[in-house]
Structure formats: C-alpha cells, structure tokens
Amino acid sequence: MTPQEENNDRELIAMCRASNDLGYAGLYKKYAKATYNSIHRVILHTAEAEDILQETFVTVFKEVDRLDHVVNFEAWIKRIAINKSISHLRKRKIEFADLGSKEIEAGEEYDIEENEIFESKVEDVKKCIAKLPDGYRTIVTLYLFEQLPQEEIAKLLGISYNTVRTQYHRAKKKILSALIEKSYYE
C-alpha cells in the first residue's frame, strides 16, 4: 500500500467516523471485490460468501472508532473476512486435520517444469484449486493468495506447522498433477 493510498484510507475512515456515507461507500468500493474473492476461495458458495462479506463490512463499520489504530485497512478487513470464513467452515463441521507427530515427507519433487505451469490457463488453475478438499483448499488459499506465513496459518487453523507444510505440499502436488493431466488430454 502506497503512502497516498494510506492517506486516502485515513480520509475515508475520518468520513465514516463523521457518519458521512461517502466514507462507507469509498471503503466498500475500494475493498469489497478483493475481500469477496478471498472469502469465495475459502467458502466456494456465492450466497454464503456474500453473507460473510456483508457481516465483515458491518463489523468493520460498527467499530469505526477503532480504525484509528489500523495501519493497513486492506490487511485488517481481509483478516476479519478470513476469520469469519474459517469460523463458517467450522460450523459446516469441517475439521482441519492435524497430522500430529507422524512422519511427514514434505519436500517431494514435482515432475512439472516452471514453464509448464506458466503455460496453464488461469481458469484451469482456479478449477484445480476449487476441486481440492476444504482443508487443503483453505491452506492453499491462505498461503498463496493471502500470503500468510505457514506458522500463522497453523495458529489460525489450530493445527501444527508440520501439518500445514505437509498439506500444502500435497495440495500443490494435486494441483500440478491435475494440470499435467489436463494438458496431456488436450
């Protein structure tokens, strides 16, 4: 985030605190799309993702007085959205399996070259990620899209760092295999 964007956010937040609709509309216009995509990648359900987006913005706007201490509004709203999405998955009885102290082989080799994945279509990669089981998909989303460190993902999901690391590598292998398979048949 550039200092200018930060200033702009500060102005919008100040307008929200003065109950000026322009502040709310400005922040929504700026961050709704990216936040919605982050939620949708975890939830994979349009109506539920919109409900969570709505809840997220209502939470943020209701606590507008606390926004003074927020340095990066985008990161903050996305973190609230991600937390709500994970709670929503838990309500769906989805558990993030902890592999505990089992022997884990994480650093597996992939039989795909970098140029091969760069030849893949964005739509195919999206589909492959969407087809992953919920637990894998959440880890992939948080690590690749939200760029959270694996240690932080472990804390967020209440599982060990090793589990996150292993599940990410397994998920990645699944995605790459699916992409190779797809390119083979095309």
Add this chain to the structure above:
Amino acid sequence: MNDPLKRFIDHHRDELDDLQPSPDLFLKIKADLKKDRPKEAKIVKLALYQKLLSAAAVIVVLIAGYLIFYTYKNEPTLKGDQTAMDKNNKTNVQKRDEALSISPGADEVSSRKTTASNHVVKAVVKPPKLDVDLNTIYKDLQDSTSSSTRLAAILKIGKSGIINYDIANRLAKTLDNDDNNNVRLTVLNLLGQYSEDSYVNNIFLKALDTQKDPIIQLGLIELLKRTDNPHLDNRLYALANDPNTFATVKDQAYLVLLNQNKL
C-alpha cells in the same frame, strides 16, 4: 522463491480476483448499520421530548400566573390601555405594509407549487423586519472590491427574511460567479432554506451544470437529493460521467443514484 505455483498466482493475481459481489450488497450493509442507530436516536428524542414538555409546562404556568396578576392589577384602567394598544397596532400594520411594498412579489415564491412534489411550499417568507433598503443591499452585493461587503449584503437579506424572484436571481448570479468561497457558501446556505421551492430548486439544478467549485457542487447535490426533482438523475449522470468532475463529487453523485436505486 522456489515455488512455480506461488509465482503463477502472484503473476495472475488480478485475473484470479475476477468475482464481483451483488450490486445491492452495499445497500444491505447500510440497512444493517441503520438498524442500530435509530435505537439511540429514539432514546435521545424521548429524553429531549420530556425536557421540552417540562419546560413548556413551566412557561405556561408562569405566563398564566403573570396574566392573572396583571389583569387583576390593571382592571380599572383597561379601557384606556386598550385604546393605546389599538393605536400602536395600527401604526405597526402601516409600517409593515410599507416594508412589504419595498419588495413587490415578496410572497410570489412562496405561493408557487413545486413541480416535483406538487405541494405548496409552506412558510417560505419569514416576517420581514423594518428598515430594509434593498437598493443598498443590491449595490453591496455587486461590490467587486470587497467580499466582506458582499457577504454582509447576503447576511442582511437572510436577516430580513425577504425573498422574491429578483433576489433569488441575484443570489443565483453570485453563487455562479463570485470569486470568494465564503460568499458562494453563504449564498448556498441562504438559498438552501428555500430549496423546496420549485424556482429555487431549478436555480440549484442549473447551478449544478455551471458550478465548478466541488464544495458548492457537493452542497447542491445534498440539497437537491432531498427534493423529488425529476431532472436531477440526468444531471447527476452527466456530472458523474464528466471527466473533469472532482472524484468526491462523482462519488456523491453515484451514491445518490445508488441510494435511489437508479444505477
């Protein structure tokens, strides 16, 4: 970074963020926010209402007490005083008539019906005060050498409570052409008191086309959105699509259209 998948995602980030939430979601968020606000407003209103009632009751008791005491005390001389009061009233009425004759058509504006809502605008004309020299005020309003003189002239018009087409037109000119921000804002503030009148409403609508000051444009939008002028939507679209319009003004124009489900 030795992760081709991560690099791929970073490289195609914008294409991967391609979904859009429903357009009406912001309205739902606003409705959710409003749910909490009225409760507080109601409590404040109730408290204020009770306080006002108590104050009104005390004032009524005091006035009634004073009137009873005064009537009782002056009963024998009431006739003489009544004659004097009649004389005073006559003089006041004469003076008031003279003042009204200075501003012919003072109540023309108030008697017009608003085109948008088809109802007669109420109480546009405040009781005019005496000693209003409109010619001097008009002269001061055109004094290009001193913004404070123009400002004082506008304030005098406001204080007098007089408004007619001539005054409204002169104020509209000042709103459009005056170089001084404070003068323009004061005019907007004064004319804003009559924004429900169709004539003043149309002045605002025209000013929205010609006005270049974003602060005045925001003020005009704020005043116009409260009325049901059928031409407002087109003007707001034009303003929002004009590349020279200030970003905040564009946002406000979109917001008004969005709130009225016109997008």
